[in-house]
Amino acid sequence: MNFSSDNVTPICPEILNAIAVESDHAALPYGADDKSRQLDAAFSELFGTDVCVVPVATGTAANLIGLSGLVSPFGGVVCHHRAHINMTESTGVAFYGGGAKLLGIDGPSAKIEADTLDAFLRAHSPNGMHSVDPECVAITQTTELGTVYNVDEVQAIGKTCQKHGMRLFMDGARFANAVATLDCHPADITWKAGVDVLSFGATKNGALAVDAIVLFDRELRRHTEKSRKRGGHLFSKHRYLAAQLLAYLKDDLWLRNARHANDAAIALQHALESIGAKAAFAPQGNELFIHMKDELAQSLRDVGIVFRPWASIGPDAYRFVCAWNSPIDLIRDIPKSINS
Incomplete structure (x- = not known):
């Protein structure tokens, strides 16, 4: 993802x-x-x-x-x-x-x-x-x-x-x-x-x-x-x-696509916080800014999850951006992927 x-x-x-x-x-x-x-x-x-x-x-x-x-x-x-x-x-x-x-x-x-x-x-x-x-x-x-x-x-x-x-x-x-x-x-x-x-x-x-x-x-x-x-x-x-x-x-395709992206960001916040990450801000749109340890960041990369470091808000900060087609079911399964 x-x-x-x-x-x-x-x-x-x-x-x-x-x-x-x-x-x-x-x-x-x-x-x-x-x-x-x-x-x-x-x-x-x-x-x-x-x-x-x-x-x-x-x-x-x-x-x-x-x-x-x-x-x-x-x-x-x-x-x-x-x-x-x-x-x-x-x-x-x-x-x-x-x-x-x-x-x-x-x-x-x-x-x-x-x-x-x-x-x-x-x-x-x-x-x-x-x-x-x-x-x-x-x-x-x-x-x-x-x-x-x-x-x-x-x-x-x-x-x-x-x-x-x-x-x-x-x-x-x-x-x-x-x-x-x-x-x-x-x-x-x-x-x-x-x-x-x-x-x-x-x-x-x-x-x-x-x-x-x-x-x-x-x-x-x-x-x-x-x-x-x-x-x-x-x-x-x-x-x-x-x-x-x-x-x-x-x-209202514009709005339906946006709602899906926003819902995906909330699901991603819950999934990441359940494995030790912490949101810098509660997601209000489709972007999620996360603080997490290097070890967790590497574990996410190891299972194929792509995201970007965001040093402007901290050395342990990363940005995740969801979209109109982000797979919410797979997002919810991220903790299983990390722990398997």
């Missing part, structure tokens, strides 16, 4: 079938096809408000292109210092933002707190042309430590952003896992809470290669599409991205 990442998984059957169906006929390129024209309506129905959708093939592109419309070349993006855009997306924000700077702040469990954000923004002293002024706030849902912002927390951050005239971006590479955990309407932690742009993840949750930039501020469409083209992320055979997203939304 490979728990190194949810990127190691295959394409789920419903999405693979949708891609195959699109291979039976020709269609207009660059988003002029029938499937691409259905995206705005499908996502508007999901979120309960009119939105614009700009598909791209990677989560990095969704984050960077999505953010580019919310910050000027001489502005700042406030984020948690552990945020994916800060730690593992190179200088992409500066590249797509024309020089925009990331402004990292701290918070427990990789989450920004509204009070801390408010204090940071109040303490900022503009210095005219010499300073980088915050223009946007970015939060990650779920976070880099697998924790989830609840509805109240997102709404509090949204109110703080509005108070200070900031735009709000959400990195939702694992947005589905957060909604599954919270059992809320997706609107409650997005536009109703003040989110302007969401990167809506699909690749980690069963798709081949597609994430969606969801624009709750529809005036951003032209800028976002121009930024996508300029950055080389406009697909000519755009229908293959659209077909995946439509299949992903149909019958």
